[in-house]
Amino acid sequence: QVQLVESGGGLVQAGGSLRLSCAASSTIFSTTNMGWYRQAPGKQRELVALFVSEDSANVADSVKGRFTISRDNAKNTVYLQMNSLKPEDTAVYYCNARSRISSILEFWGKGTLVTVSS
Numbered sequence: 001q002v003q004l005v006e007s008g009g010g011l012v013q014a015g016g017s018l019r020l021s022c023a024a025s026s027t028i029f030s031t032t033n034m035g036w037y038r039q040a041p042g043k044q045r046e047l048v049a050l051f052v053s054e055d056s057a058n059v060a061d062s063v064k065g066r067f068t069i070s071r072d073n074a075k076n077t078v079y080l081q082m083n084s085l086k087p088e089d090t091a092v093y094y095c096n097a098r099s100r101i102s103s104i105l106e107f108w109g110k111g112t113l114v115t116v117s118s
Contacts, residue, residue, distance in 0.1 A: 002110060003028060004095045009112030012085055016116075020080040022095030022109060029076040032097035032107070036069060036080045038114075040091040048093070051078060063089070085116045 008020040020036065035050035035058075049069040050058040057069045068081040078095065095109035 003107040004097060004109035006093065006095050006109040006112040009093060009114045011115045011117065014086055014116055014118050016085050017081070017083045018085065018114060020082065020093055020095075020112060020114075022078045022080075024076050024078070024095075024097060024107075026076050028097050028107060029073075031101050032099050034071070034078045034095065034097045036078075036093060037096055038089075038091035038093045039111075040088075043091075045094070049080060082114070085114075087116050087118045090114060090116050 003025065005023045006020060008018055010018060012018055033050065036048040037045050038048050039045040046060065048060050048063060049067055051069050051071055052058060059067060066082065066084045070079045070081070080093070082089065092111040092113050094111045097107040099105040
């Protein structure tokens, strides 16, 4: 059973925008810290953004100023708004949830592909 379901990926031209969504169960959403990672072909998975609070987030330097992470508590959903996309942003993007109750327990979505053309 898939615990996290990503959506919103697709093909976009450089300079364009996409918004990724990650829907979680209420239990996962309320007991985990959530964030977004990405993995390009032949490369390691890397952190993109972590939600810290309504007023703070950890964002990778490579996307700072372009990507924003947010949450909708009513919908149990975390978002990644991606603006000014570059070809190097092309990757499979994964939603992640890490338990605050049991720190070794984490959940991953299946990923959604983002392709940015030049």
